[in-house]
Structures are given as C-alpha cells and as structure tokens.
Amino acid sequence: MALHGLPMLFAGFAFFVLNLFLMPLPHHVYGQNDPPAIGLCDSSVRIHGYKCNEFQVTTQDGYILGLQRIPEGRSAGGDSANKPPVLLQHGVLVDGMVWLMNAPEQNLPMILADKGFDVWIANTRGTRFSRRHTYLQPNQSEFWNWPWDDLIAYDLPAVFDYVHNQTGQKLHYVGHSLGTLLALASFTEGLLVNQVKSAALLSPIAFLSHMKTAFDNAAAKAFAAEATAFFGMAEINPLGEAGQRFLKIVCAKPGVNCFNLLRAITGKNCCLNASAVDFFLKNELQSTATKNMVHLAQRQDALSDTEDVAQLLDDLKFHDVLKLTVQFVKDYAHADFVSGVNATDIVYSQVYKFFMNHHF
Template sequence: MGVPGLLGLAAWSFYVLVLAVQPHQAHGSIRGSFGLNKDAVASPENGLCASSVTVHGYKCEEHEVTTKDGYILSVQRIPEGRVGGTAGTKKQPVLTLIQHGVTVDGLTWLLNSPEQNLPLILADNGFDVWISNTRGTRLSRRHVSLVPSQPAFWNWSWDELVSFELPALFDYVYGQTGQKINYVGHSLGTLTALASFSEGKLVNQLKSAALLSPIAYLSHMKTALGNIAAKSFVGEIGRLFGLAEFNPKGEAGGDFLKFLCDNPGVDCSDLLTAIAGKNCCLNSSTVDLFLMNEPQPTSIMNMVHLSQTVRDGVVAKYNYGRLDYNLMHYGEAVPPIYNLSNIPHDLPMFLSYGGQDALSDVLDVEHLLDDLKSHDVDKLSVQFIKDYAHADFIMGVNAKDVVYSKVVQFFKRQH
C-alpha cells in the first residue's frame, strides 16, 4: 500500500480519507528502516521542530505568522545544515520556503530519513529552510478572533491562500532575512503559487520556484472515485455534511466515503492506484508514519473550490453559485480566471511531473506548459519522470537522486 502526497485537489483528499478510515495492516517496524523515534514523529503537537528536526541534530525554530485575514500560522525554520556536519557553513544561506498541499501539513515533508527528505537535504546544502502549515491544519488552528468551532473560521477557499496566506508567509520570511525567496510547492502548493504569480503577487520577493507534481488544470484526472468525489462536493455537500470544516477523520467523512464507494464503476479495493496513479517508490515505514499523523482538516469551501476546478476545466476564483454573490465579490456574474500566461516570463521556474500521476495528469501539465509557452527559454526547466506518481515526489525513497538533486541544482543556478 502507498501513501498520498500533499495534494492540491479534491480527489486526493478522498484517498487520504480512505486510508484514514479503512483497516490498515502494519508494514513492519517503524524504527527498522530509518531508526526514527516513532513516538516523537507521531506527536507533532509539541511542534515539528521537536518531533522531526532537532531529534536528527539540526537547529530548528518555531515561528508564527499572522495573515491579514487573521489566521495564525505555524512555521518552522531550519537555518542551516546538521549541527557539526560539513554542511554547516558561515556563508549566507540560500533561502527556501516549502509549501504542502491540501489535507496534510508540513510534517509530510519530514517523514523520510534526513538523508531522504527535502527540507533537511536543502539545509545540508546550505539553505535556510522554512516550512509552512496551512490554516486549519493541526498546528495552524488559531485566529485573532475566531475559533475552529465557529463556521466563520472555515470561510475560505484556496483563493484566500493566494490572497492572504502566501503573501503573509513571503512578507514574514523576507522581513526576517532580507533575502528573496526560493519557493518549493507540491500539488495545491503549486496551484496557489501559480495563481499568485499570475496576479503579480509574491514576484518581487521571489527568486525562483520549484513546482513538484504541478496542479493547474484537472480535466484529464484519471480516477473514477476522484471525479465522483469532485462532483459530489459541488452537488451533495449540504446534504452530506452541513458543516464548514472538512475533517476526513470525522464521522461525516466516513459516511461520505461509503457514499462514494457505493457508486457504480468505483473500485475502493485499490485506492492508491485508482486515485493517484501507481506510486513506484514508497517505503512502508513512511506509510505507517503518515497514517499516524494525517490527514488534516481543511474547509468545505476549499474542497468545493477544488471540485469546481475539476468540473469546469479552468483555473478560476471561487464560484459562489449565485449571481448576486458573484457580483458582490467580483463585480461580474462569472468568477474571474487566473490567467497563467501572465506569469512573468523571466521568473525562473522548475516543473517536475510524473508519467503515472493520475491527479497531475500528463495532458493537464502539458496544458499548463502551453500557458507558459512564451516563458523565457532559459528560465523554464521541465523534468518528466516516467515512473513517478503523485506521492513519489514527497516521500519516494529515491526522490533524493531523481528529483531533489535537480531542485538543489536549479536553485543554486539562480545565484
């Protein structure tokens, strides 16, 4: 069995949901492969630094970032390589901000061993690494005036991540360091970045961007379960939930899963392949660690917005489903489209996508690349990995050599 990556679309969340609720057989010792401290990794409520970074000999700082719409985000900083290691250097480190996707949090970047996970590989290569945790997830459930039990706390979609969350993170990290930022996103973390770049946000503080398993268009998503889930989030949401928070581990989440699996043509016996494509390179110990800690909540509104992206075939702002609401928010009846061809043509970008990914489908990535056809040739690097699916980019045991080495090289070329 595999494990989901941090995805940026509705269907992936359902795969995560399924893993959370179905019986799971252990794959062997958690400690066996990597010598990880199971209890520490499984208890990030004390902070990701303590559970997953300092235990491996790295310096780590816990930070808080408050967005303009009032959410208080947990952010971890790994300022340098392993203490006492050869990577520790006094030269100015290269700045990197790492963003996860929907229904997971920053911990999923850290589940593999230090030699195999991207944040610590970057730190050992002289990078000052910042890991964010999106609003609503375990460590970012605070607000200046709201609490998660209030529906208003969940009144946001990925539009607000574009408008408020990423700008707050960039402002804070830039303010702390005075350096332009190299950005890494996976799945939803690529969608929000692309939308931001297309509106001219972040670009003045941005040095370059590495987008892993990029999500923009979702018209060719190869999954019956995911497509039914996306349609259900548009049409069935009120009946099935009546809630503002989407918690995959909750009772309503289990009921929704049963509803999905009862649909004709949906095979819930091999969910990883059916939803995300066949991941080639996941370690069973990492799967176990993932299942101890994820999935994480998000907003119903966010899931509806992602489902609209699947259904409508465009990258657009949230559709309120009522003419008067759209007019009130946008001054027009139809939500505006994020025009990805407006992304600055001289912005250095690295895109890496997989041939087995059923979510970030090859044809949809090619649609995205067509939007970028006017990009400066020497500023756009594209990697295609035939055997990779969605989760391999985050937790693949060979991702260090296949993907992360390319990310490090790409970032260092920008200096």
C-alpha cells in the same frame, strides 16, 4: 500566462488526487482551540540533530499560522546569515509534516539544509499547527469560511513577507499539489514575484480536463454536487465520521473500485517504503474548510495530468526558455514526490541543481 521570466521547474506524473483524500485509517485529531503540545521541530527535526525554530505568522484576516525554520544543516558551515532561504508549501489535507516522512538523507527539507539552504516550512490555516485566530475559534463556523483564494490573498503573502523580513533575501519556492496552484495563481497576478528567486512546482496544477480513474471522477462530481449539504459543517476532517460517510457514497458509485483505496485515489506509487507510510498514517490527514474543498471540486483543480501540464507549458511558450525546466517522472504517482525513497536522486537533486543555476 505571464510570469515575468521567473525561473521555474515543473516536475510531475500523470495524476494525483486530493493528497490521499479520505483514506479510512486511524487518525489523531488535535485539540480544537490550542496548538499541539509537541511542535514539528521537536517531533520531527531536532531528533535528527538539526536546529529548528517555531514561529507564528498572523495573516491580515487574523489566522495565526505555524511556520518552522531549519536554518542550517547538521554540519553547519559558512555564514548562516547569507544562506539562501527556501520555502516549502504543502498541498491540501496535509501539513508541513508531509515533507518529513523519510530519513534526513531522503527528505527535501533536510537535504536542502545540508546543502546550505535556510529552509522554511509553511502550514496553511486549519491544519494542526495553524488552528488559531486572533478572535475566532476552530469550533466556530466562521473560522472555516474560506476557499483556496484566501490562501493566495492572505496565507502566502504573510509567510513570504515574514521570511523576507527575517532573511532580507528573495526566496526559492517549492510547492506540491495545491502548493503549486497557489504559486501559479499568485505569480500570474504579479503578486509576490519580486520576492522570489525561483520556483520548483511538483505535480503542478493549472488546468484540469483529463481524469484517469472512476474514483477521481466520482469523488470530484459527488463532492461538488453534495459536499456542503452532505457534511452540514464548515470544517471537514477527512477521517471523521462525515468523511467516512462520504467515502462510502463515492465507493458505491458504478465502476468505482475501492478495494485498494490508496492506489484508487493516488495512482500506483512506485517508491514508498513501510516507514514512510507508517509515518503518514500517524501524522496525516489534516482538516480543511468544506468551502475550500467544494471550491476545488467545482473547478476540479485537484489533479495533475500530463495533458493538462502540457497545456500549462503551452501557455508558457513565450516564457524565457533559459529559465524554464521540465522534468517528467514516468513511474511516479502523487505521494512519491514528497516521500519516495528514491526521490533524492530523481527529483530533489534536480531541484537543488535548478536552484543553484538560478542562485542570484
């Protein structure tokens, strides 16, 4: 796996699964053809005293993606034109809002902005801020005719190009869950590498051969085998009627215990507070393409396990060791990396230090 000596930080725990896939909780579904009336900036950034700008980026295949920018911290200082840009890419079934669950001093975008970075937040196609197309509508099946390969081919390059054109600089990258897979697949093909200074990958995905729970196994196998026929639709809303029916199928499998569904799916998150959970329940989950979920389930690239990450690191053994940093957080599960109340000290401080070590 050749990454051309790109500085990379890997942080991960034993496993995570599909970004809290199919939690049976209340969910507000935004309009089919229009973006939400209140953008991410107004709902979750400006209220804390930060500047924030909303942008729209059009991919080569016509999807119009929402992109937000926090150009500086609350105590702005220095030349804003020369602040290093950093792009945050979320995982599957959530959107850019997932980075903003906690208070400013506990969420990564605002921490980086306060430390002098020009922060950009991506939102993949189909999520609430990216439900537009140059000629297709979300109520058309063709709008949802894409796997995650298209996120690599179209979404990521469009956003990278836009940030680069706006800032004139290479960017730092932070990916979580699916956001790490997109980066690894792109970088190993030699795409976008020349536009990146460094990449921090939280719960990295590259291989999957070790599953930890009965729920994980049942969900992946059931989705791969039954999803397209079962849902009978191009869009999957995890908390819609079809999503709930699928959840019942998985929970009825032998050995699957869905009594504590959050723990069954994501593992035992150590460090979530009630306000972060409440924020999540009000804002996520998000829709994606059924084709995308089937593709992920067939590859089973939805989990990150210590042994699979070890295989990834073994493939990187010829990488420049001075440009590779690995962090293992023993007590963390999936959601802790984006919303753990102590992630500021345990994870984000290391991300900041890593970026500063490769700030060139």
